[in-house]
Amino acid sequence: MILTAPEIDPGAFAEHTGWEIKPEGACKADRCVPLPGAPEEGPVPAALLAEPLGMALVHDAPRALWALGPESGGRALLSAQMPELELPDRHGRPFSLGSLRGTRVVMVAWASW
């Protein structure tokens, strides 16, 4: 997740990572991780999320950018629930993967390269 400041809007964080910030901590699937020192509302310092969740926080100082990697310390999948995701088609029209709920799907990643 690309950041232009070392803090994160909880809504954007939830949308990007699936981790929701609640009073008990950051929660995803059936897991909640306490976030000591996190503010009750408003932006959360990225460093407060990075360590408890095992998310690498990489700072590119010359460009004033930060990137927060995915959670680590376990497997790539924290649960078998397919994450919510919206991606564009080749004409830029957004398509929500959730719109296929009710149908079985085989999703295949490929590339032009």
Next chain:
Amino acid sequence: MWQELREELVPQGVEVLTVALDSGGAEAAGPFIDAANPRHPSLIDATHRLDELLGINNVPMGVWIDEQGTLVRPPEIAHPGTSVLRDMLAEHGVPQDAPPLLLETLAEAAKIRVDPERYGAALRDWARRGGESPYALSPDEVVQRSRPRPPELSEAAAHFELGVHLRAEGDVDAAREHFRAAHRLDPGNWTYKRQAWSLEDPLQGPTEYYEGDWLKDVRASGAEHYYPRPDL
């Protein structure tokens, strides 16, 4: 390949969804999609969200998702049919006036093992039997079979995302720095490597910007390991 299979699967209740992992977006992937003219949803993931969300580290890799949105198979090499390139090479051979790097690359690519029959049979079984198929795994098995993610892979993902972002912003040198870091931290990730190499050279040959290139790295790891055999 997927289009033909899709026409067989849809009447049984399975849709195909393809996602191009291409930092070049529609400009890079669009012509291929236009040529294929698919009837299934065909999307573009310019920031490689699927790498991060699911642990995809090569292409083609697929997941199976049930009616409730639950993964019943984790990311794995998804090769259900023959390769157009392989078929063409088998029929026509390699043009001998091709550049040496292309000849060597094609020769190495020919050593890569795929097992389309087993994967295709498993997929057809799931289409026919749904949750009763032995190939549909429990949620716990799906999680356990997904790729391990130690802290350095999180760091690699952050660097790769910065690389893609900066490349899109036109800061090519800065992007290369982050791509190099991602390659160092997650050397088994072909998606990170091939995406970055392809931005320098369509053949993903040696450049001054990266230690590795497709031919060198495939030879180093062994072509037979390029596509891990799905655990079916």
